[in-house]
Amino acid sequence: MNVIDLRQALKPYSKGWVAIDKKNKRVVAHAKTFASISKKVEGIKNIFLVPASENYFGFVTSINA
């Protein structure tokens, strides 16, 4: 199965939220907070939201109460 390659799309962003077009994987909006990206993408179809980060590697969870 083809992966969803976001390397180019996410490269310029290290924080905030990015809205990405589902088809061409291009960034259609960026904002600092979830509230502001939500405002920016109102009415835009066929996108998804991704949090921008400086580093996506090295994440590990084991979350126990």
Place this chain on the structure above:
Amino acid sequence: MRKYPYYIPANKVYKPWITVSIGYKKTHKITPAPITALIDSGADVCFCSKDIASFLGISEKNKQKVVFTTANRSPLPTFLEVLTLYTGGRNYDCSFYISDKLPTETPIILGQLGFFDHHRVTFDLENKEIEITYNSDN
């Protein structure tokens, strides 16, 4: 059964992400677009960032507080709320533990209670795909 691709957000990083929407019945609000969520078999429950919860109109007041412990033994303070999880063409009520201390790249974590107890999940990194079957499909 549905198949989902892995995501590559950076070089040599393969993430078992799926996109989900989250709603809150009390305010009738829903996230404006699907959001990438981490499928995490190591998490006991589901988590959601406070940023998203605030957008949905969720208040921390009078909510059950639970402190989790992360892999590096640091505390993760949360509060509990039942949200509607939209995934795989379905939606259901799901308990989410809400925190402002989640890693920025993982604002939604889908763990054992809330996600794995509703789905059978097979990770297949070799073929870069995740198979997810909703339990009632079995």
